[in-house]
Amino acid sequence: MITDHTLLGLATIIYFALFFFHILYFVWKRQALLAAVQYTLYAAAAVQAAGILMRWALSYRLGIGHAPLSNYYESLIFFSWSVSVFLIGIRKRRLYPIVTFIASGISLVLMAYASLSPGVERGIQPLIPALQSNWLHIHVITCFLGYAAFTISFICGALYFFGPNGTIPARENLEDMNYRSIIIGFSMLTSGILTGAVWAHFAWGSYWSWDPKETWSLITWIIYAVVLHLRLAGGLKGRRIAVLSIIGFASVIMTYFGVNFFLAGLHSYAT
C-alpha cells in the first residue's frame, strides 16, 4: 500500500537526484542538464506535496484528522517543502544553479534527517486541544515560508564570500537576491509571529508570554529589522549585509531547532 512514508521517501530520492543533476551540470555545463534540474525540482516538490496530502488524509482515516503541521517530523518535511516552493516561486525571475544546488542539499538533509533519525517520532499523533485551531495552519505555513526565504538569504550571504567565478554569480546579483529573500522572509515571519500571537490570545488568553520560542522569533525578527534599517537608512552594503544575513539565519536555526533542544516552553512539541 502506498502511504505517506512511501511518497515522502520517493521525494527524498528525487531530492537526491536533484542534487546529483546539479553536480553533473557543474561538471559539463550543458543547458539540457539545467532543464533536468528544473523539472526534477518540480517533481520533488510535487511528490512531497502528495506525501503531505496523503498524510493529511490518513490522519482522518485514523480518526484524529488534522493538517500535518503539528509535530517535529511534519515540520521538518514542511520546511524542506517550503524551500522548494520558494525556489519555484522565484524561478521565473532569476535563479542561480549554485543557489538551487545548496538549497536542494538542505532539503535533502532535512528529509533524510526527518525519515532516518531515531530521535524523530514519525507516527501521526493526535492533536492536543490547544493545537486544534485554524490559526495553527496559517501560523505554521507563514513561519516556515519565512524560514525558507531566510535560508535562501543565508545561501546568498555565504556565497558572497566565495565568488564570483564561473559558478558563483556576481556580488550585486547575490546581494539583490539576498535582499529580495529578506523582505519576503521578514514579511512572512511577521505574519507568522502575528498569527501566532492571535492564536495564543484565543488558546491561552495572552497574546505574548515570552516563552522561549516566541522570544527567539522576536530576536530573529529584530535582527532582520536591523538589517533592513542598516541597509536603507545606514547605507550598509556588500560584505556587512552578507555577514548579517548569516547571523540572522543562525538566529532562525536557534528559533527552530535550538529552542526545542535547549529551552523548554509551550512550543516544545514532542521530538
Add this chain to the structure above:
Amino acid sequence: MSATKNNKTGNRLVVRALRFLVSVRLTIVTLSLIAATSIVGSLVPQGASREEYLSRYSEKAYHFIKLFGLDDAYHSPWFYLLLGVFALNLLLCTLQRLRRLTGPAERHTGDLSGLVSAGFGFVTSPLNKGEVIRRIGPSYKRVRISERIELFEKGRLSRWGVVIIHTSVLLVLAGGLIGNMAGFKAYLVLRPGDEASAAMSRKPGQSAVVLGFRVRCTGFRVTLYPSGQPKEYASDIEILDDKGNVLKRGRIRVNEPLSYRGIYFYQSSYGRTNIYTFTGEGRTFELAEGEAARDAKVPFMVVRHADDVHGLGPGVMVAYMDPDGARALWFLEKVEKMRSHTLKGSRVSLVKIGGLYHTGLEVSRDPGVPAVLSGFVLMLAGLYINFFTAHRRIYVAGGPDTLVVAGTASRNREAFRKEIERLGGGIA
C-alpha cells in the same frame, strides 16, 4: 551677551539631542539591546526561586542576576526604559517622516536626461505623444505639472508603507502598555457546582481579583483519545449577579473563550481530585487527600494516593494516632484483604476511590487587545504596501522638436526599466 551665548549652546544641545533621538543609529542600538536582553531572558530561568538559581549558578552570578533583574528580565525597570526610549525614537522618527510626506509635494522633475542615459527613458518625436500616453495606459494617474511636462504616476500609497509599519509598531506597544496597566491575568479552579466571585492573580504579591459578578461551573467534560491523551475538554459556565440571576451561560473550550464585560475566561487546564469513601462503625466518610475523619471513633487522615502500590492497583495511605505515635497503613482498592484494617480496635474499610474533576480557567482582562490587533492588521498592510508595491513616475516632457519620456520607481527598478523599454518600443 553671555546669556545669548548660553542660549545658543543650549539650543544646539537640544537640537543635537533631538537629532540623536530621531536617528536610526539609536534605533539600531535600542533594538540590539532589546534583542540581547531577550536572549539573556530566554537562557536564564525566569521567576525561579533563590534555591533554584543557586543550584544552577554561583552566589556571585546570582547577585548579578538579581541586581539587573534578570530573573524577570522582561519586566525589569531597565527593559521598560529600553522600550520607552525605543517608542520615543519611533514616534519622533514617524512624525518627522509624516511631515515630509504631507509637506509640499516634490513635483520637480529632476534630471530627465540623466534618467534617459541611465536607461530609464528615451527621446522620441513629439508626434508620438499620443501613442506614448496610450501605451502608459489608464493604470497611471495623469497630472499636469507645467505647460510642457506631464506626470504619470502610480502607487503613491507605497510612500506611506514605512509610516504605516512604524505606526503599527507604536500601536502594538501602546496596546501592550494599556494591557499592562489596566488589565489583569488571573486564574480560577472550580469543581462542578462551585462558584467564585474573585480569581487568583498571576502577579506575585497580589492575591485576588474581584470580578464584580459570580462565576459558576455547572459541568465539566473531557474526552480522551484511545491513547489516553485529552482530545477535548470543556466547562459549562454561568455568570450570575449578586442575587443569583443568570446573566450569561456558555461552554468554554480550549481555543474558544467566553467573555463577559471585557473579562475573558479561557479553558486552560483540568485536573482530578480523588475522593475516598470509607466506612467504619456503621458510618460513611468521604475524604479528599489531606482531609481527616475527625469525628470517627478513631480519627484518621488520608495522607497519600498511589495509582499503583507494588503492582496491586490503586491505594491510599491513611494515618492515625496510636499511643506509640503516628502510624500509617495502605488501603488497597482492588485487594480484598487490604481493603479493611483495624485501627486501635476500630474496623475501617475503603469502599471506593472516586474522582471529581475540576476545571482550570484562565481569567484575563486586557483592554489593550483591540489596539494590538489593529496594530497587527496595519503592520501586515504596511509591509505589503512598502515591499510589494512601488511608486512609479513617468514624465512626458514635450519640446518643440523632441519628446522626452523618462521615469523613476521606488523599488523593483529592473522591472520598471523593462516597462520603459516597452513604452519606447519601435518609436524611441
